[in-house]
Amino acid sequence: xxxxxxxxxxGISHETGEVQRTxxxxxxxxPTWTPLPDMAESRAAGAAVGLADGRAMLxxxxxxxxxxxxxxxxxxxxxxxxxxxxxxxxxHAAAVLPCGKVLVAGGFDGSSVLKTAELWDPATGAWSxxxxxxxxxxxxxxxxxxxGRVAVVGGFDxxxxxxxxxxxxxxxxxxQPLPHMAHRRSGFxxxxxxxxxxxxxxxxxxxxxNVPPAELFDEASGRWLELPHPMAERRLRSHVAxxxxx
Numbered sequence: 001x002x003x004x005x006x007x008x009x010x011g012i013s014h015e016t017g018e019v020q021r022t023x024x025x026x027x028x029x030x031p032t033w034t035p036l037p038d039m040a041e042s043r044a045a046g047a048a049v050g051l052a053d054g055r056a057m058l059x060x061x062x063x064x065x066x067x068x069x070x071x072x073x074x075x076x077x078x079x080x081x082x083x084x085x086x087x088x089x090x091x092h093a094a095a096v097l098p099c100g101k102v103l104v105a106g107g108f109d110g111s112s113v114l115k116t117a118e119l120w121d122p123a124t125g126a127w128s129x130x131x132x133x134x135x136x137x138x139x140x141x142x143x144x145x146x147x148g149r150v151a152v153v154g155g156f157d158x159x160x161x162x163x164x165x166x167x168x169x170x171x172x173x174x175x176q177p178l179p180h181m182a183h184r185r186s187g188f189x190x191x192x193x194x195x196x197x198x199x200x201x202x203x204x205x206x207x208x209x210n211v212p213p214a215e216l217f218d219e220a221s222g223r224w225l226e227l228p229h230p231m232a233e234r235r236l237r238s239h240v241a242x243x244x245x246x
Contacts, residue, residue: 004028007036007056007072010043019044019062025076037078039070047094049102051122057082059104060089066110069120085118085127091187093142093152097170103130105152105168106137113138113158117168133166133175141165141190141199145219151197153178154185161186161202181215181224195219 009023021043023036039058046061054074060066067088070079085104092107092114105117115137117130133152140155145167153165163185165178181199188202197217214227 005054005076007048007050008033009036009039009048009056009058009072010046010061012044018042023072023079036072036076039079040081041068041070043068045090047089047092047104049094049096051096052100057102057120059094059102060085060092060107062090066090082120083126086129087114087116087118089114091138093137093140093155095142095144095150097144097150098148099170101170103150103168105130105133105142105150106140106155108138112136113156130168131173131175134177135162135164135166137162139186139188139202141185141188141202143190143192143197145192145197146194151178151190151192153190153197153199154181154188154202156186160184178217179222179224181217182226183215199224 006026007023010020012018013020019042021039021041023039024033025036026033043058043061047059048056050056056072058070067084069082069084071082072079088109089104089107093105095103097103100122102120103117107114113136115133115135117132118127119130120127136157137152137155141153142151144150148170150168151165154162161184163181163183166175167178168175185199185202189200191198196219198214200214215224216227217224
């Protein structure tokens, strides 16, 4: 969230396999996680974004809330329902634009992988359709570039993982292609860094059994560059964050 709190909600219980609606939060400096009120719907494989005003949105997912959206109050006092998306989605990409609007793209609706995209406007509380991406993608990496554009990269198209990507320009409301990564990836971490993007994890081992290295996209040259040192372990559905210098 915008105030530095970390909220974890929903998911699948490791013990029972059931989809959860419980939630926890951690406040910087606190020694433990503390419980929050339960969500109205059980959900997993949804998307979560933190807004600048301290609220948190849980968007879609499996379970009862596949198309629904809930908002956690800034003071953590409870969840309130928001207008549902136009399409049910799980494993979709989501990002908060610099203007405060929330973009979702792709995902899986229970029968098909999607390439559609939607935009939530906090001023109206409504979702509106955006132009679709060129390709279907679930489990894609997503982040906001320093330019304010939104990159959606890789993902699974229903047949295989992809190594291409697309970038959405909020000003022109258009998608443009990105160059291909060296490795196909889905369920991986993607983060904006100075001058480009960093893709970590997600891809399968290559033919020699090696773990593919992380890749860095340099916007100036328009090229993906493999980093010299692969991680020791393969990681699927990993997360990555860029921490600002103190």
